[in-house]
Amino acid sequence: MDFDQMMDAWKSQDERPLYGVNGDLLRLVLRHEQADIRRALRWDQWTTYVVGTVMAAVAIASLWAFLHLRGMSVPAVAAMSAALGAAMLWIGALWLSRRRQSVREREFGSTLQEEVRRNLSLIDYRLSQVGRWSNLLLWSAPIVASASLIVWLIMEINGIEDLWLTAGTAAFLIVSIAATTYESSRTARQELLPRRQRLAELLEMLNSP
Amino acid sequence: MTDAERNRIFEEWIEAHKAILFKVARAYGSTHADREDLFQEIALQVWHSVAAFRGDSAVATWIYRVALNTALAWSRKERKHGTGRQDFDAATALLVAPPDRDPRLEWIYRQIAELDEVNRSLALLMLDGFSYRDMSQILGLGESNVGVRINRIKAALTARLAKEQTDGL
Numbered sequence: 001m002d003f004d005q006m007m008d009a010w011k012s013q014d015e016r017p018l019y020g021v022n023g024d025l026l027r028l029v030l031r032h033e034q035a036d037i038r039r040a041l042r043w044d045q046w047t048t049y050v051v052g053t054v055m056a057a058v059a060i061a062s063l064w065a066f067l068h069l070r071g072m073s074v075p076a077v078a079a080m081s082a083a084l085g086a087a088m089l090w091i092g093a094l095w096l097s098r099r100r101q102s103v104r105e106r107e108f109g110s111t112l113q114e115e116v117r118r119n120l121s122l123i124d125y126r127l128s129q130v131g132r133w134s135n136l137l138l139w140s141a142p143i144v145a146s147a148s149l150i151v152w153l154i155m156e157i158n159g160i161e162d163l164w165l166t167a168g169t170a171a172f173l174i175v176s177i178a179a180t181t182y183e184s185s186r187t188a189r190q191e192l193l194p195r196r197q198r199l200a201e202l203l204e205m206l207n208s209p
Numbered sequence: 210m211t212d213a214e215r216n217r218i219f220e221e222w223i224e225a226h227k228a229i230l231f232k233v234a235r236a237y238g239s240t241h242a243d244r245e246d247l248f249q250e251i252a253l254q255v256w257h258s259v260a261a262f263r264g265d266s267a268v269a270t271w272i273y274r275v276a277l278n279t280a281l282a283w284s285r286k287e288r289k290h291g292t293g294r295q296d297f298d299a300a301t302a303l304l305v306a307p308p309d310r311d312p313r314l315e316w317i318y319r320q321i322a323e324l325d326e327v328n329r330s331l332a333l334l335m336l337d338g339f340s341y342r343d344m345s346q347i348l349g350l351g352e353s354n355v356g357v358r359i360n361r362i363k364a365a366l367t368a369r370l371a372k373e374q375t376d377g378l
Contacts, residue, residue: 001313001374003367009313010336018231018314019248020305021223027216029249029303112330113349115278202281205327206350 130188237280254279
């Protein structure tokens with residue numbers, strides 16, 4: 001076979017394709033993909049915004065009710081406002097962070113090299129959020145603070161003044177949250193770092209002469 | 210764009226250009242199961258890309274770009290073999306291989322498989338007659354870089370063809 005015959009053999013695939021396609025199966029796969037996308041979007045919106053906001057709101061409402069029963073004072077109102085403001089800031093920061101990443105991804109073109117860069121940008125963004133346990137703790141701070149506040153309120157309402165119980169509960173909360181956060185961050189790094197490495201190698205291959 | 214419209218365009222594209230998906234899946238998948246998974250992944254990405262297509266390039270160029278992006282990002286660890294096929298028998302195949310295979314094509318794909326992933330993309334585009342400019346736009350490489358790589362690939366293929374003359378291909 002010479003080069004021209006090789007090219008003829010290659011072109012014959014257009015008349016006689018390598019495979020047949022099970023069209024019904026492909027359509028079914030696409031329907032499942034559409035359903036999966038909608039489910040993932042709903043889940044993302046539900047967990048990120050709704051659950052986080054509701055938890056923060058319940059904690060603030062509980063604190064308000066508690067302080068109201070004990071008699072509201074100026075410092076209490078200030079504490080309430082600060083808590084509400086912090087919750088709003090958190091939601092705003094999360095929204096802004098995700099929006100900036102979307103804009104950043106849209107700036108990439110559609111060539112292979114740009115697609116690799118886009119994927120690298122996405123992985124770097126996820127690593128910045130969850131790759132370090134301190135960052136993950138920051139993003140989950142309102143939920144952590146709400147849980148701590150609810151535990152403290154329960155103890156206050158029930159008049160539990162045992163110092164050792166309070167210290168033990170606080171220590172348990174701190175250790176379990178720190179351990180969970182560290183483990184989540186470590187798992188995320190284990191998944192993301194090899195993918196980042198592969199993309200970086202691809203980019204190097206594309207850029208080499 | 211409605212789902213119905215997207216599905217209609219997707220089916221037209223697959224009917225007209227399914228050979229591109231087969232070639233890329235064959236070049237980047239080492240086993241039949243891998244090729245099925247990769248074909249499914251490419252088809253899904255092409256379906257996703259329908260809404261983003263603005264007509265700035267030919268449909269074949271667009272599909273090649275999507276297929277090569279997908280193949281390079283695809284990993285065996287992310288195999289979706291069986292995903293989305295719950296209503297079918299587990300053994301139902303997405304791709305149906307023909308009973309007879311052209312040994313010349315088998316030889317070509319073996320040579321392509323020995324190239325690194327980027328040069329594999331270039332080899333596919335070269336064999337399908339894309340210009341250096343088109344290849345440059347698809348891959349995001351400079352035209353001179355494309356030219357140098359293509360010349361190396363052609364030289365390697367020609368040398369191997371000469372060596373294989375005695376095999377009666």
